[in-house]
Amino acid sequence: MALRIHNTLTGTADELVPGGARRERIEDYPPVTIYSCGPTVYGYAHIGNFRTFIFNDFLRRYLKFRGYRIDHAMNITDVDDKTIAGATEEGITLAEYTGRYTAIFLEDLKTLNIEPVEHMPKATESIEAMIDIIQRLREKGIVYNKEGSLYFSIARFENYGKLSRLDTREIKTGLRYDTDSYEKDDVRDFALWKVEKEGETSWETPFGRGRPGWHIECSAMIRRIFGTTIDIHTGGVDLIFPHHENEIAQSEAAYGEQFVRHWIHVEHLLVNGSKMSKSLGNFYTLRDLLEKGYSPRSIRYLLISAHYRKQLNFTLEGIGQADQALERIDNLIVRLNDIRKDGRPGPNLQKMVDSLLLGFAEAVDDDLNISKGLGVFFEFIHALNTLISNDRLNRPDADLAMEALVKIDAVLGVIFFKTTAKSDIDPAWVDSMIAERIAARKDRNFKRADEIRTILTEKGIILEDTKEGTRWKTKG
RNA sequence: GGCGCCGUACCCAAGUGGCAAGGGAGAGGUCUGCAAAACCUUUAUGCAGCGGUUCGAAUCCGCUCGGCGCCUCCA
Known part of the structure; x- marks a missing residue:
């Protein structure tokens, strides 16, 4: 029996073959190289985001369960329009701003019992690798310069669109594509490097001061960490186009080899039947839910228990059902x-x-x-x-x-993981109460016995009488 | 407008050609002083609707209805 996972690139459930060459035994495979698109640290991640991160965690845990070794990277996007805007607004440095939300994100991962991955690179620490890609693309004549910014010309990369099957698509007319507010030759061309703007964080490069475009960081980090073709790349379905399509374009154009063998995309979390997103404002953060008294493991269980390629309609009732399970x-x-x-x-x-x-x-x-x-x-x-x-x-x-x-x-990762550890319960006291209750029951003083049980229940302690005697457990 | 996904019991959710998994909730029973937990029984001759293919369809094909996503920053 082989592990098969749906591959967005091929549209079929493909066997996982780490390293690209089939081996007899799982332990003979090289470590599975995985790259997961991480968060942009400009605020609290919402639980729709966490559906994907919990999926990543489930994937790596399952691979280990099956005997694979893994080498997993997830990035932190710590420079982009939103982080720059946020830092500017608060009058602090970009690093201070992103540092704060990175710390919060890492705490949330821990709360959800998500294992640390082997590599967690930051965009701002990968500038050299970005420069290398851009230089190679320039040498190949795929890049053009508009007012100091560098763009990837998709017209000069013949395989463009294979992931999202763009060749069969039509671009909706009348939509604005120049959301970067830079001029481009083709609406689908994308910025590799954005020219320095007054007051923004920027880096010195052979092609002038500026900052990275969105897509370049993932390509750069994958190259820097893994060197060559990786086995698995994961992310939300909304990243298929344009983000992942563009990663493929720039990486494969620059290095002339396959970028990723297996693309895995996680479906969206819905709330009230529509996508949970920050722009719609219909989202819960992890902390919102914890404040309402839901436990992290119930949230984790709910988000993990539905198939990753199906949209999952999030409800508070759903957390309750997960809790009962x-x-x-x-x-x-x-x-x-x-x-x-x-x-x-x-x-x-x-x-x-x-x-x-x-x-x-x-x-x-x-x-x-x-x-x-x-x-x-x-x-x-x-x-x-x-x-x-x-x-x-x-x-x-x-x-x-x-x-x-x-x-x-x-x-x-949900059973032997309890976070409600605020244990102000003294076991000796509980035992003495139980002993008193047993005595009361022996005297058929059930009023007192029930009184004791009520006192304990109010402390979150549940009694169970069995043939062997009375045992207790804490609630939740 | 283009591309794609989904519609299974009261709720969540597997199953994609051969008697409809599982979890939650509900009902009845066993155990218990009463509970709790657990166990037993029970809850879709039915899988959005209508046609078709087939010995046989939730599963394949066609149409219809309903919901969602991507095409634009987004997990």
Whole structure:
């Protein structure tokens, strides 16, 4: 069974072949080189943005789960029109401004249990690599100069449009394309380098002072970090055109080799049926949701649980449903931990675990079909619960089951990750309350027993009476 | 106007030619002093609608209706 992922470039679900040459065993492949388009740090990212970043995280975790090694980069865009405007408005330097929002972004990633990637380059630290690309393009005569700014001429690059299938498109008439407010020969030509403007941050180059165009940074960073063709490039679907199309054009024109083998694009998060975006103002930031009391792992679960190529309509109710699904898993863990004695002979648990892991991999291998994978996972949970209810799960088997949960969670990142750690609960106090309640129940003083349970509930502690005695857990 | 995607139960969501996964919510039952958790049973002869192909269609084809995205900064 091979991992196949939909490739925007080919339009089909292509097998992942790191390095481009097929090998017998996964461990024989070179590390999978991945580049993900990161944020422009001019404000708080919204959870639509985070859908993509959580997807990136899921992708890298799943690749590791399948035995691949990975080498993953995500950029920080710290110079563009918006960051410059923001810094100017506040009267601080560009670096101060972007530094603030970069820190916030990194905190949010951590909150969502997103693993750090191997490389996190900044645009402003990649100027040399940009210059190299532009110089090569100039030597090949693909660049023209308009009032000091440099543009890529798509008319002089024959493969232009292969990613977004532009050759079959018509450009809508009457639309303005000169949003950069610079003059261009062809509306689809794009700026590689923008001439210095009064008061803006700029860099000295062989072709004059200025700052980078939008698309050049990704091409430059990929070249600088990976050197050659990379395996996977990810981003939101809105980046297919023009951003990724232009990356391909400048990189392949400059270096004469394939830029990226596998393009993966994540669909949009919708809210009330339309795209969540800053310009529409219909967005939630992560912090908005945390303030409303939703947990990061529920948000993560919700955003991860729908297939990445389907639009996902975001609702607060959806977070609640995700929360309930996670609680189902939490409850299983409580029950597993509570198993003390040997149960009656059960089935071959190792076999159940093997089939869980195999079924999960088969599901997710099919274009990262996590929904199907979660179905397999919840069937396993149900089977375990049934065994426990029938007293047919012993301690060693419970340990095996727990190991399986850990393996699945290495991909999901939602189970053994709790952020509501503000534990002002004293376990000794809880135990004494429970002891008092047990005594009360023994005396059939149920009024007092229920009183104690209510006191604990108000502290977020839930009691469960089992045959073996009373156990407790915290809520949420 | 061009390109593309989607429409499956009360909600979310797999399935893309052979008896409709899974999660949430609801109903009934078991256990419990009562709860909680769990288990058992139950909730689409039906997959936007209408035609067609086929022994057989949610799945393929055509049309219709509805929703969304990209074509412009955007994850």
